[in-house]
Amino acid sequence: QLQLQESGPGLVKPSETLSLTCTVSGGSISSSSYYWGWIRQPPGKGLEWIGSIYYSGSTYYNPSLKSRVTISVDTSKNQFSLKLSSVTAADTAVYYCARVYYDILTGQWGDYYYYYYMDVWGKGTTVTVSS
Amino acid sequence: QSVLTQPPSVSAAPGQKVTISCSGSSSNIGNNYVSWYQQLPGTAPKLLIYDNNKRPSGIPDRFSGSKSGTSATLGITGLQTGDEADYYCGTWDSSLSAGYAVFGGGTQLTVL
Numbered sequence: 001q002l003q004l005q006e007s008g009p010g011l012v013k014p015s016e017t018l019s020l021t022c023t024v025s026g027g028s029i030s031s032s033s034y035y036w037g038w039i040r041q042p043p044g045k046g047l048e049w050i051g052s053i054y055y056s057g058s059t060y061y062n063p064s065l066k067s068r069v070t071i072s073v074d075t076s077k078n079q080f081s082l083k084l085s086s087v088t089a090a091d092t093a094v095y096y097c098a099r100v101y102y103d104i105l106t107g108q109w110g111d112y113y114y115y116y117y118m119d120v121w122g123k124g125t126t127v128t129v130s131s
Numbered sequence: 132q133s134v135l136t137q138p139p140s141v142s143a144a145p146g147q148k149v150t151i152s153c154s155g156s157s158s159n160i161g162n163n164y165v166s167w168y169q170q171l172p173g174t175a176p177k178l179l180i181y182d183n184n185k186r187p188s189g190i191p192d193r194f195s196g197s198k199s200g201t202s203a204t205l206g207i208t209g210l211q212t213g214d215e216a217d218y219y220c221g222t223w224d225s226s227l228s229a230g231y232a233v234f235g236g237g238t239q240l241t242v243l
Binding site for chain 2: 037039046048049060062063096101111112113116118120121122123124
């Protein structure tokens with residue numbers, strides 16, 4: 001059974017870089033058709049997608065966070081990581097990692113239809129930004 | 132402000148049916164597949180519906196999904212107190228060259 005576990009500091013100072021790692025167990029991070037993603041949830045608020053990565057290193061990022069986000073993968077450790085720079089109190093949230101199914105269907109006129117959903121989630125880790 | 136619009140809350144009595152709407156645009160729901168997530172209090176979200184209307188193994192058929200144009204709907208029949216949770220819709224938005232994933236703001240379901 002596939003399991004994901006987030007790890008990293010629970011407290012980060014303003015202006016510093018938040019770093020989290022997601023360890024995948026019970027399956028390979030190099031599986032085809034699956035990306036690996038990060039999602040966060042500020043206290044009392046909804047879900048916000050941060051970005052996702054394929055085992056080859058291909059990434060997609062939330063446009064509103066792109067300038068501060070780096071997601072990387074280490075296939076030898078079956079892990080992927082998140083770095084968010086120049087954090088502020090607004091980055092305080094529960095951070096989740098998830099397995100992502102991503103695929104593209106090409107229509108008969110050359111248009112594209114995207115499949116994207118998170119089917120396995122970690123339990124989440126709380127990160128507080130405070131001095 | 133979420134890209135996808137959901138009602139903040141819905142409520143219904145046990146045993147009844149409820150629907151939760153998710154409204155978007157042609158760049159997201161209109162041309163891509165929708166998923167739904169259930170988040171019970173204090174827990175991580177769980178996939179409830181994918182590809183507009185498919186249920187993962189283990190999800191009861193009381194839960195259903197549909198899509199029409201730029202809107203999607205989650206339906207729950209035979210409501211149980213254990214269904215009280217926050218529900219989120221999600222999809223891909225292909226308005227930018229790179230594309231990105233988006234969620235609705237979430238709907239809190241109360242089973243009266």
